[in-house]
Amino acid sequence: MPCALCGDIIPAEVNRCPACGAWARRRDFRAVGVAVFMLLGFDAFVALGSGISLLQMAHPLRQATHGTYDAEATGQAIAPYTDVFTVYALLAVVTGMLYLFWFWRAYGQSPGPHRHHRAWTVFGWFMPIVNLWLPPRLVYEVWVNSGRYRTAERQAAGVVVAGWWCCTLLGLLLSQAFAHGSTDSLADARFDVHLGVAAAGCLALAAALCMANVFQITRLQTGREIMPQR
Template structure:
């Protein structure tokens, strides 16, 4: 395996790089964490840009009247944003695969004790109903077990994880409603635009809060191994 720091080949039976002395596992885990962090930032950037663009579209709708409103033109203007949310979903899916690989390793490396078996790191996202409440518990479990936290710090970590999960579920629900909405009247068009802005904002916030969890867990585990 090549060293993530200097590029030299590290034999499988050796824990340190023979050239620079870096811990192979620690460097590799940090590289995965950085990759997930950057992809989450890209997700947040796309969602934020979509929300700002939708806000600009809402300006002429607020100035329009029932006589000047054109349903066909408004529907054509909103259609690309539905496709943008689909692209955001595909990108989030790719990010989620790498995130699962990172979370699996972070869960294995955290000292514990853990409330759930490691298999739930994957199954918790796939099982219906369970995937509505178990993933944030797993992330919180990994976070607080990766370092030494006081009660107030544990509560702060729990608040960040809860904010991430709440924004994610709200953003997904709003994006789903936006995709199935219609702009047959002026009131419906204004509602659709506001719904799209809310979906973009919540998805951007969810990506930002998730970036915090990835950064903190990766930092704590890399420093502990060092």
């Protein structure tokens, strides 16, 4: 198996790379981080493509008038984008499952002490109300604890995490509003298209910011000796 750090071939019976000395556990963790990073990139690409396509629909709607507007045709043109957001949600579920596995490892490997039990890295995402504020707090804690950061760098990490979480929540709300939108009138159709563009933009930005925290945490934790799992 090739080493994720230097590319040298590591025999299956050894735990360290003979060329750079990387531990197998570090190598495996980096491989999971790369997989999460790539999936998030694909999610961002799908969301961005949907937003650009919807944005192209906004132009003819701006030129339409109440006399030329066809509600049925517009509804048929917009309906497939609801399916696109459904497919995106399924992709996000797959990505989220791998992200939770990666985050479980990252939380256990980050220096402590931790404010919350490790189990919250999983349950914190599914418990109502708690999942609105705890996940980004845990991600920020793991990020800043994984490296030696000055105050300004900690604040920058906090901005990235906060931006990621706000865009995620806003994107989910806007996509739901888009799915339940109406095209009965020209004004409704314009508003619905704008909702879809905003939802796609928020989801694409959320995926990109999540890529940043996955990349940084993985880089920091694979750049040093990984502590034993707790």
